[in-house]
Amino acid sequence: MKKLNELTIVEARELLDKGEISSFDLCKACLDEIEKSDKEIQACLLVIREEALEKAKEADEKLKKGERSSLLGIPYLCKDNIVVKGKKTTAASKILENYIAPYNATVINKLNDSGAILLGKTNLDEFAHGASTENSAYQTTRNPHDLKRVPGGSSGGSAAALAANMCLFAIGSDTGGSIRQPASFCGVVGLKPSYGRVSRFGLLSMTSSTDVIGPLTKTVLDNAIVLEAISGTDKKDATSASFRPEAYLRYIETKIEKEKDLSALKIGLPKEYFDKELNSEVKEKVMSLIKKAKSMGAKIIDVSLPYTKYGIPVYYLITPSEISSNLARFDGVG
């Protein structure tokens, strides 16, 4: 039997809705895990235990009355470059050591509306500039799978906390890999949604033209649930997308989870990503997954992305240029 803090969102949702577990016990299990293991892992910059447990009791009342919403009573942690009203938002910098945000990011409001419960804020490379979470001005986060290794970054606190079961999901931000790379280092699912899918309002800007907020979860289905909760048009983000997400959540639930059917999917393998520099163990793992996807009906196609080698030089022109102007202020307004 899994411990409560080890549950996925889907598993917890079912047990909460049936009244077999309470949000209070679920949140407490996560908070206890933080207390127990974060001295070593150093993933959290802020933990709001009492407030979270109060919110959990309120969620339990709502559940008892028959109220239902996708994340009602589900505990999460949020990267500390996203503002939460009345809470410190430091971006892991001493410059913002005393900064208490006066408003909520749109993502935080949306998660509140879905009933999710914030447990605290997670560590990052200072202002999200880095890829290892060693660049925090406060602490170095460790990889829970091997404390001698880094968790990746810059959303390393979120990835490590989730991998250590301190929460059921975590929120990160990705400019040039800052969700996907730490998720991969820590063995969790991290998604950089399409630009504009999730509002950037309340995210301390790094590179406005590629910054995106996204979910880190234990499974792909959980990721779709969180993405559905946080995505959508926002008047306060001038580059937020007006198109609505397709029904990916339903697709994953029925076709992939229930029927194990991937026949409608085409998976491209860019040959530039499989060059001789690729670690052989990583390649082996990827290939075995591709084999599995194929056996479930997916079409595997060899493709070429000939501009791959220009990605890094373009990134290093755009990113430092935008950082130079964005870091003149830290207000989280686009």
Place this chain on the structure above:
Amino acid sequence: MNIDKKEIEHISSLARLELNDKEEELFASQISSILDYMKILDEVDVKDISGTAFIGDLDNVWRNDVVEQWPEDERELSLDQSEREDGLVKVKRVLA
């Protein structure tokens, strides 16, 4: 591209950084090699491509630029742990 010592002196004075001779030499060679690396972009043929700011299918989201009143106690809360001078927030030096 070769960045010489004179240019490094100019950049460091703009950035208010004091560099010694050894550092000036080191950074001149490092910045030169970074700029050389960027040269790889020169080989891409872009003559038939018009200026592109964005590849996604996005429209600007417009709203009126209206100042919203913010409760004074909330403004104070966000600053009350900081030292202030002439309406500005003072922070300690963060770079050594």
